Amino acid sequence: MNNKNLYLITLMFMGFMLYIQWNKDYGQPVSQAADQTAVSPAVNTTVMDDVPAVSQTTQDQDIPQPSITGQQDVPSVTGPTNTNIISTVETPLLKLQFSEQGAALVYAELKAYPLKKNEAKNIILMDYQEQFFKAEAGLVSQSVNFTHNDLYTTNTPQVTVTDQVTEITFTHQKPEGQLIKTYTIDPASYEIKQRQTVINQSSDNWLMSEYQQLQRNNPWNGKDPSFTDASRYSFKGVGFFDTENGYDTVSFEDMRDESLVRKLGEGNWVAMVQHYFFAGIIPSSAQADIQTQYNANSTHPYRVRMVTPAQMVNANGTAEFNSSWYVGPKLQKQLPAVARGLDLTVDYGVFTAISKPLFWVLEKIHGWVGNWGWSIVLLTVLIKLLFFKLSEAQYKSMARMRKLQPRIATLKERYKDDKQKFNQEMMGLYQKEKVNPLGGCLPILVQIPVFIALYWVLLESVELRQAPFILWLQDLSTPDPYFVLPAINAAAMIMTQRLSPTPGMDPMQQKIMKFMPVAFSVLFAFFQSGLVLYWAVNSVLSLAQQWVITKRIDEQDSVK
Incomplete structure (x- = not known):
């Protein structure tokens, strides 16, 4: 030859x-995306409701399911934004900051990854000033809500984690009860374990669902990257997974056109993905409903929300909701130990079988x-x-x-x-x-x-x-x-x-x-x-x- x-x-x-990569990122017709978005009744489908409805799916099928179509007394717009930092955590790998509102993670700096080689400035994956990228969580029920808009307090405003796993705690008190958010920080990991402990101090039983969400803007929108930019063809958007259906994605561009609603099964997780790095939510629940939403009037226009099945919190009782957040690089050797399929965020496209x-x-x-x-x-x-x-x-x-x-x-x-x-x-x-x-x-x-x-x-x-x-x-x-x-x-x-x-x-x-x-x-x-x-x-x-x-x-x- x-x-x-x-x-x-x-x-x-x-x-x-x-052509294949361009078509994957930008060429999917809206009609095709619509075919993939069969609406699940377990997620509130009102566009950009600030707080979701309690899931109609329950962990115990003997518990009566409430007939709820939406949360009452909650505005259908993005809620107030409070970026008052009440806790800063530093590990050898991460610098994290949590806000007073919702005890949300609003800043994540990757200390092992310089922005440019031999420079002191590091990659900032999440922040509240430029990318408006944050992770939030809460609990909702028919009777009482603990949402990402509530204000929390903590006794750990400054924490340095060097050699031992450390817990930091945030508390919000209501007349009906209390929610304690506990983040477990491992100095050698990018995984953050989260535990939401709700204490019911009322005489009523609560059927509660946990929700978690990632919100951000799109800093790549309208920017024409140079030909030498290695990230110019990489996927940017939402990725999600369960063991039955595998890995799927919806780009930021597609999120603008259509709200995707999906029911996930065993081994589920959801993430916001970009070149080299991502932030992901891994619930402990074997089921979850996810929804992507776009609101052009918000500082965080792109949102993906996950709602897990409801469970009963008895009167004067306590219940725990556990999950993990991953905030860091796409390390292919380490990610499968965090969650099955998480290494699929490294997107090799049609050549995955060879790559x-x-x-x-x-x-x-x-x-x-x-x-x-x-x-x-x-x-x-x-x-x-x-x-x-x-x-x-x-x-x-x-x-x-x-x-x-x-x-x-x-x-x-x-x-x-x-x-x-x-x-x-x-x-x-x-x-x-x-x-x-x-x-x-x-x-x-x-x-x-x-x-x-x-x-x-x-x-x-x-x-x-x-x-x-x-x-x-x-x-x-x-x-x-x-x-x-x-x-x-x-x-x-x-x-x-x-x-x-x-x-x-x-x-x-x-x-x-x-x-x-x-x-x-x-x-x-x-x-x-x-x-x-x-x-x-x-x-x-x-x-x-x-x-x-x-x-x-x-x-x-x-x-x-």
């Missing part, structure tokens, strides 16, 4: 990959060598070994075609005025010499999906974010600052061209093919250096393999 086919197939697959094994191998190699750059180099070598026999067949075919070039040139001169006759004679020559001009297609067709799958691995894997390699390459998730790798790749491509036959190609086509290494170098100058490292090493290894095979065939012919 000649270089012309290689370049065309590469461009075709890259164009297909970009996941690639990352698994890459991570195993990294555990051995301790450097992601060398891990990519060794992974490239393994891939070349895997496809060695296929590549060998390709290069043998190309070497034999190269030997036929003088005879093909003679035929071209003889039949220069009859292109059809020239093609017939050339194909006859191939058949006589037992040369298949398409014999090298299969290795390329197999390797191109691997290349694209690795692209998504390097795009989506936070483990490779700002990962150094050697010398000038100190961030494999950004382009090569000195364009050394694109230059190496171009040199390898040019030398490969000299070993590759171009039968039947006219002078204009030959000039275009000679220009292709330069065009690819310009394209690769904008790609993550980790991806270009793979492609450059692959090109050098392919060149070496082709040179050895070509030399071996030349030596065999000289002996004959």
